[in-house]
Amino acid sequence: MATAHGDLARYRQVLKQARPCWPQIAGIFLVSLLSTPLALLTPLPLQLAVDHVVSSHPLPHFLDAALPAGARSPTALLLLATGLLVAVALLSQVQSFALEVLRTDTAERLVLGFRARLFEHVQRLSLAYHDARGTTDSVYRIQYDAPAIQHIALDGVIPLVAALCTLVSMLVVIVRIDIWLAVVALAVSPVLVLISGLFRTRLKKQASLVKKLESSALGIVQEVLAALRVVKVFGQEEREHERYVRHVGEGSQARRRLARVEGSFGLLVGLTTAAGTAAVLFLGVRRVQSGGLTLGELLLVMGYLAQLYIPLRTLGKSATTLQSSLVAVGRAFAVLEEAADVAERASARPLVRAEGAITFEDVGFSYPDAEPVLHGVSFHVPAGARLGIAGTTGAGKTTLTALLLRLYDVSGGQILLDGVDLREYRRSDLRNQFSVVLQEPVLFSTTVARNIAYGSPDAGMAEIMDAARAANAHEFILRLPRGYETPVGERGSMLSGGERQRIALARAFLKDAPILILDEPTSSVDPGTEAVILEAMERLMRGRTTLLIAHRLGTLERCDLRLRMERGRVVSFEQQDRAGSGTALRGS
Numbered sequence: 001m002a003t004a005h006g007d008l009a010r011y012r013q014v015l016k017q018a019r020p021c022w023p024q025i026a027g028i029f030l031v032s033l034l035s036t037p038l039a040l041l042t043p044l045p046l047q048l049a050v051d052h053v054v055s056s057h058p059l060p061h062f063l064d065a066a067l068p069a070g071a072r073s074p075t076a077l078l079l080l081a082t083g084l085l086v087a088v089a090l091l092s093q094v095q096s097f098a099l100e101v102l103r104t105d106t107a108e109r110l111v112l113g114f115r116a117r118l119f120e121h122v123q124r125l126s127l128a129y130h131d132a133r134g135t136t137d138s139v140y141r142i143q144y145d146a147p148a149i150q151h152i153a154l155d156g157v158i159p160l161v162a163a164l165c166t167l168v169s170m171l172v173v174i175v176r177i178d179i180w181l182a183v184v185a186l187a188v189s190p191v192l193v194l195i196s197g198l199f200r201t202r203l204k205k206q207a208s209l210v211k212k213l214e215s216s217a218l219g220i221v222q223e224v225l226a227a228l229r230v231v232k233v234f235g236q237e238e239r240e241h242e243r244y245v246r247h248v249g250e251g252s253q254a255r256r257r258l259a260r261v262e263g264s265f266g267l268l269v270g271l272t273t274a275a276g277t278a279a280v281l282f283l284g285v286r287r288v289q290s291g292g293l294t295l296g297e298l299l300l301v302m303g304y305l306a307q308l309y310i311p312l313r314t315l316g317k318s319a320t321t322l323q324s325s326l327v328a329v330g331r332a333f334a335v336l337e338e339a340a341d342v343a344e345r346a347s348a349r350p351l352v353r354a355e356g357a358i359t360f361e362d363v364g365f366s367y368p369d370a371e372p373v374l375h376g377v378s379f380h381v382p383a384g385a386r387l388g389i390a391g392t393t394g395a396g397k398t399t400l401t402a403l404l405l406r407l408y409d410v411s412g413g414q415i416l417l418d419g420v421d422l423r424e425y426r427r428s429d430l431r432n433q434f435s436v437v438l439q440e441p442v443l444f445s446t447t448v449a450r451n452i453a454y455g456s457p458d459a460g461m462a463e464i465m466d467a468a469r470a471a472n473a474h475e476f477i478l479r480l481p482r483g484y485e486t487p488v489g490e491r492g493s494m495l496s497g498g499e500r501q502r503i504a505l506a507r508a509f510l511k512d513a514p515i516l517i518l519d520e521p522t523s524s525v526d527p528g529t530e531a532v533i534l535e536a537m538e539r540l541m542r543g544r545t546t547l548l549i550a551h552r553l554g555t556l557e558r559c560d561l562r563l564r565m566e567r568g569r570v571v572s573f574e575q576q577d578r579a580g581s582g583t584a585l586r587g588s
Contacts, residue, residue: 010152010329013329013333014149014152014329015153017110017114017117017149018153020109020113021106021110021113024102024106025106025154025158027102028099028102028103028106028158029158029162031095031098031099032099032158032161033162033165034091034095035092035162035166036162036166036169037169038088038092038095039166039307040166040169040304041084041088042088042303042307043302043303043304044084044088045081045082045084045088046081046296046299046300046303047296047297047300048077048080048084048296049077049078050294050295050296050299055295055296103154106150106154110150110154111149114146114149115146118141118146119142121340122142122335124340125335125338126339126407127402127407127408128367129338135222136215136218136219136222136223137215137219139218140211140215141215141332141335142332144328145211145329145331145332146328146329147328148324148325148326148327149325149329149332152322152326155322155325170304170305170307171185174301174304174305177293177297177300177301178284178287178297180287181280181301184279184283185276185280185305187276188275191272192269192272195265195269199261200323202261203262204323206254206258206261207323207324207328208327209254210251210324211327213250213251213254214251216247216251220240220243220244224240224244276305277306280301280302280305284301285298342406342427343409344426345423348425348427349420349425349426350429351425351432352429353514354514355418356383356417356433356514356515356545357380357383357416357418358380358381358387358415358416358417358515358545358547359379359381359415359416360379360380360413360415361413361414361415362376362377362412362413362414363376363377363378363410363412363414364410364411364412364413365399365403365411366411367408372568373399374396374403375569376569377400377413377568378413378570379561379573381545382545383418383545384543385545385561386541386545386548386558386559386560386561387546387547387548387560388548388549388558388559388563389547389549389563389564390549390562390564390565391565394567395565395566395567395568396565396568397519398519398549399568400547401436401517401519401549403415404422404434404517405430405434406422406430406431417433432513433513433514433515434513434516434517435507435508435511435512435513435516435517436508436516436519437501437508437517437518437519437521438504438520438521439521441492441501441504442492442504443488443491443492443500443504444488445487445488445489445491446488447482447484447486447488448480448483448485448486449461449484449485451488451492451503452467452468452503452506452507452510453507453510455508455510455511456510456511456512464510465484467506467509467510468506470505470506470509470536470539470540471502471503471506471508471509471540472502472505472532473499473503473505473506473536476499501529502532502533505521505533505537505540508540509540513544514544515547516540516544516547517549518541518547518548518549520549521537521550534555541558546559
């Protein structure tokens with residue numbers, strides 16, 4: 001019952017998601033319904049030829065009244081039967097063609113809309129979610145789980161209703177011919193329902209396991225390719241190959257088990273419908289022998305029965321696909337059910353441009369299911385001041401900046417910007433106040449110009465070039481094969497570390513935000529490049545509130561304030577002049 005309730009909930013979610021495509025789905029439904037009269041007409045030419053051309057049984061009343069007197073000869077009736085056969089076949093092909101075109105167009109619209117919604121939502125999910133799940137899981141759900149929506153919306157209800165209409169229509173005709181044949185034909189239905197119920201849970205459980213293992217194998221591929229240089233340097237290709245093969249093998253075994261369950265299900269459905277067909281054939285032949293039926297009527301019933309059992313067999317076979325689709329679409333909707341990012345208050349205030357005064361008041365923070373990272377952190381940075389943050393790895397330095405950007409929310413205390421709690425501002429407005437340059441600059445696989453303009457997409461080329469000059473990047477960019485239009489490769493792989501860092505600085509110059517965060521910007525470059533970057537950084541920091549994280553004390557000498565952290569606590573906070581001498585300050 002719980003499974004059925006869960007499936008019903010998924011159907012409601014699918015219908016809601018498919019709302020923009022309801023007109024197209026209605027068109028598919030109407031075209032699908034045309035299969036009912038065509039199915040009723042398909043065996044009619046054979047019955048007409050056997051009973052009224054080969055044999056001399058009188059014509060049915062409706063046909064006798066419709067045909068002119070000259071069209072009742074055996075030859076005319078044979079021509080009518082063959083013409084009807086060709087016409088029904090032609091109409092069936094036209095209906096199938098129209099249905100396929102409509103279905104493909106609607107399916108693409110459904111999948112595109114669903115993927116777009118998932119991708120938008122995944123970007124808004126908190127970093128805590130992505131830290132826990134990893135990126136591969138989200139990639140798999142968007143790329144491989146999302147298409148299941150088309151199978152449920154288009155291959156679930158619509159074929160079922162069309163098959164039901166055909167089923168009822170054929171049963172009416174069979175009842176009019178011989179009620180006992182109809183009863184025998186229907187006798188297999190309860191057995192099919194029972195078989196479907198018995199296999200539903202097994203199919204769903206196995207399909208869920210297959211999805212999980214496939215996602216895991218994809219994660220290994222992405223992880224290894226992202227760290228391919230490390231894998232090669234340590235000579236671990238064979239080990240990673242074995243790890244991948246092991247996970248793929250587990251997925252292969254799971255798919256084999258699923259195939260066996262599906263095969264068993266299909267076998268039982270096929271045997272049940274075959275038993276029904278055999279029973280109808282046996283009784284029908286007896287009725288012909290006793291004169292209760294004509295041979296043509298028996299052939300008509302058997303023709304209808306063959307079509308009657310096709311949707312039942314298809315329904316049985318598609319039940320396996322449907323269960324797999326329900327699992328996949330459930331995984332996709334589970335992402336949408338995750339809370340998006342850090343919560344934004346309904347009364348959140350706008351923020352055009354901050355002055356830049358930052359205050360931490362007794363801030364505590366811990367990641368989900370983990371030990372606290374920050375303990376009672378308090379300090380104040382006046383607008384336009386430069387704060388140097390030092391401390392060993394794991395002291396909580398980067399966490400401070402993540403909280404300031406509201407990538408996470410504090411677990412205790414509060415952070416103020418210009419005297420207002422960060423949670424009072426609109427998220428987008430708040431984050432627009434910051435420019436960030438990381439230790440490992442993140443570039444996208446597009447051109448140099450577009451990477452510089454990433455935070456300011458409306459900037460013109462003159463503005464981009466001015467920002468590059470300010471970051472000491474203009475000269476090396478001009479030496480690239482296509483200048484500013486040179487693609488930088490995946491994650492900037494076509495550039496050196498120093499070149500990537502200078503493009504990141506140019507991006508910060510172009511955004512012109514009032515607050516600047518520099519997280520170890522020179523730790524991975526050579527001394528010569530460091531000097532060039534430091535010169536650009538000095539220009540960038542002028543007039544901006546700056547938080548500079550660095551291990552090298554020489555880098556922090558250009559700061560007004562220095563904060564030292566250890567194990568998530570402030571151990572010293574002092575004011576210093578640009579020469580490096582300091583005076584201890586209170587926390588806030």
